[in-house]
Amino acid sequence: MQNLIYLTYLAELLPLILCFIFLRKIKSTELKVFFYYEISLAFFLPLSLYFGLVLRNHGYQLIVNRIFLVSEFIFLSYLYNSVLVLKNKKIIFISAATVFLLYSAYDLYINKPDEFNFILLVVECLFFLLVIIYYLYEKIQYHISSPLYISTGFWIALGFLIYFSGNFFLFLFSKTMFKEPDFKFQYTIIYNTVTILKNIFLCTAVIVNANTFSEEKSKDLPIDIDLDTFNPLANNTQTNH
16 A cells, blocks of 8 residues: 555656656647646645655645645646637636635635645536546547647546546545545545556656657758759760760
């Protein structure tokens, strides 16, 4: 069980490592926002572990987790605002992020520091499940010139779709069942497995972007053909003389 948890921590950092490896190939707004999201994750994850494992301060750890949750909501909102064709998308995402931020602050105010309301996670999962499903619908409707599997956004969407759908009911039942020992074991197995799968697809997205970028760059190379290197008529003329 502990090895699975450590593997999950490593998996969370792998997409960022690949982003640094292929940093020069991150050109689109979608990939840039995703890159900044991964940086925020790499910042908050060690901080949360430090408060939880080293200082043994569960209250501070939950505050860090809450801040990351809000930042995750904002980053993903900005990401899908940049790629969706949906009319009035900006108003929808700004309103959703504002309401989520205010509710998160209110929830922190009314609850004890060492208590966490899983409703925040449920709301995030439900919102982005709807967003991602609509995004994939748009991909099918408007982007038919190339296969979906060579699209970076498709793999990012697939990763988060698995993550949010796999954890939705888990977070929904955690409010009442998290204190049960058997449920904690199931929670750990499900959450860590889904998180690892998510990061596998996110890593795939970075690799697909790097390959696509290389192919597009190779197509832009000038074709240098020297037609003078093969001129049989000139050779025949010189021979006759």
